[in-house]
Amino acid sequence: MAMSASDIHKHNDRSASDHPITTNGNGEVEHQQRGRFAFSGEPTLEDIRSMQAEFTDERNWNQFHQPRNLLLALVGEVGEVSELFQWRGEVAEGLPDWTEPEREHLAQELSDVLIYLVELAEKCNVDLPQAVLRKMALNRLKYPANKVHGSAKKYTEYKD
Numbered sequence: 001m002a003m004s005a006s007d008i009h010k011h012n013d014r015s016a017s018d019h020p021i022t023t024n025g026n027g028e029v030e031h032q033q034r035g036r037f038a039f040s041g042e043p044t045l046e047d048i049r050s051m052q053a054e055f056t057d058e059r060n061w062n063q064f065h066q067p068r069n070l071l072l073a074l075v076g077e078v079g080e081v082s083e084l085f086q087w088r089g090e091v092a093e094g095l096p097d098w099t100e101p102e103r104e105h106l107a108q109e110l111s112d113v114l115i116y117l118v119e120l121a122e123k124c125n126v127d128l129p130q131a132v133l134r135k136m137a138l139n140r141l142k143y144p145a146n147k148v149h150g151s152a153k154k155y156t157e158y159k160d
Contacts, residue, residue, distance in 0.1 A: 037094075045128055049118050056119070067123050074116040081109045 043051070056065055084106050085091060095103060121128045142155040 045118055048115065049122050052115050052119050053122065065119060065123065067120060070116055070120040070123060074113060074120060077109060077112040077116055081106070081113060084109065 056062055084102070091097075095106075098106070118128065121131075147158050148155075
């Protein structure tokens with residue numbers, strides 16, 4: 001049975017007890033959800049949008065931050081993330097073989113990607129959280145678990 005957007009929203013509204021918080025050996029907070037990594041609750045996408053809007057306004061950069069320019073900047077930042085993985089072969093989940101400076105560099109580049117993505121969505125009037133809910137509901141219809149479990153085929157390759 002496919003989850004509706006409201007079901008997905010309820011899933012995301014679970015209490016903090018569903019997300020145990022621990023610290024790693026460096027005193028940094030690690031968020032876990034059923035044995036998986038989980039993001040912290042703040043800042044929200046709206047917080048990020050607001051911070052970036054303020055940053056851009058303070059510098060009078062809106063004249064440069066139009067959709068096309070933001071898209072090209074986003075692509076450039078994705079390229080910078082790609083460079084961090086280039087020539088490494090397969091990389092294990094959690095990046096156990098990466099140094100702390102390498103992890104921090106990745107965090108900075110992924111942050112750039114997110115910031116540009118959020119700003120692009122703002123300039124295009126796309127409410128990303130709501131768009132994600134709609135897209136996840138569509139993906140559940142396109143990729144029913146009972147048909148696709150363990151397979152990487154595209155939805156057009158599945159037969160009824």
